[in-house]
Amino acid sequence: MVQRERSEPGGDPQQPAEMAPTEARRRAARKLFTHEERMQAKRDEVLVRPGFRERVEELMRAEWREPVIVLRLGDTDFGFDVPGRRLDGTVRGKRLVRRFFWNVLRGIGGAVLYVVYLANGGGEVGNPFHREIRVTGPANAMALDLLDELRRTRGPWLVCSPTRIAVVDTGPTYVDPADAPPPRIVWQTSEPKAPEISFGKRTMKWPDGSSFKFLLQGRTEQEHLRKYHEPPNTTHWHGRPAQQPEDT
Structure with a gap:
């Protein structure tokens, strides 16, 4: 004869098993958040x-x-x-030659950064083509x-x-x-x-x-x-x- 598992009135014997992964995910999320805070603090200390x-x-x-x-x-x-003013803040009608070469360089550098941007899922690197x-x-x-x-x-x-x-x-x-x-x-x-x-x-x-x-x-x-x-x-x-x- 198979003995039935006892449960408290109104309780669900499956509930603890279902809650375990949820609590594990919460602990993992807290650890990840703490790790990210430490990494951010280190990045800030390097930059400033x-x-x-x-x-x-x-x-x-x-x-x-x-x-x-x-x-x-x-x-x-x-x-x-x-x-x-242009989008970048420079005065319209001035520095046209310098602006032309800057746009060329910015386009080349931006293409490289955009690859990094996509590789990081559009995260902290930012989209270099959007101002x-x-x-x-x-x-x-x-x-x-x-x-x-x-x-x-x-x-x-x-x-x-x-x-x-x-x-x-x-x-x-x-x-x-x-x-x-x-x-x-x-x-x-x-x-x-x-x-x-x-x-x-x-x-x-x-x-x-x-x-x-x-x-x-x-x-x-x-x-x-x-x-x-x-x-x-x-x-x-x-x-x-x-x-x-x-x-x-």
């Missing part, structure tokens, strides 16, 4: 060596005598939607003063204080800071001309309606911003207060 942020903070605190938030900006190969529109505004937009300088930088840092905004160029940040040139202020402005900045939306908006959507360089910068920015739009210039334990 420790010490550069501190040099910029020291420079700007001495310059402004105010608390500052310093963030390494990401990709500067963004698109423009501004009358009188995201992140600058908009009227002709002679106020945002262009910043963007024209930003496009020429090699290691751009966004610096914000309660009354001012600046961009500082440190040069490439993958080298030893001791071998890098001194940080250089390439653009700055103050109230009332300073744009309105939203850390949550990563945007700057000027009085004439022009705007710029900026990117941060990796997860390390996003984590650094969280030390000062409390969603949706509160900025703690001296750092967010430590969370108080709940009363019991």
Whole structure:
């Protein structure tokens, strides 16, 4: 006689067996996520060596005598939607010969990168033939003063204080800071001309309606911003207060 398996009232004897693979998948996903976080942190540390942020903070605190938030900006190969400017931000009708040769070189290099892009499933490498529109505004937009300088930088840092905004160029940040040139202020402005900045939306908006959507360089910068920015739009210039334990 085959003995029937006992089960609790309302229970399913097959449920534990069915849940086991699900829990295993969850553990695998957590391990994969943790591994990816470590790899991202290592990539960020290679691209932005420790010490550069501190040099910029020291420079700007001495310059402004105010608390500052310093963030390494990401990709500067963004698109423009501004009358009188091409998609890459250059002025229409100027540098035609130089632009021709640049387009040839960009096409060759882009073809190579596109193969890598497809091999990686369109992941972090990005599509070199697509330029995201992140600058908009009227002709002679106020945002262009910043963007024209930003496009020429090699290691751009966004610096914000309660009354001012600046961009500082440190040069490439993958080298030893001791071998890098001194940080250089390439653009700055103050109230009332300073744009309105939203850390949550990563945007700057000027009085004439022009705007710029900026990117941060990796997860390390996003984590650094969280030390000062409390969603949706509160900025703690001296750092967010430590969370108080709940009363019991």
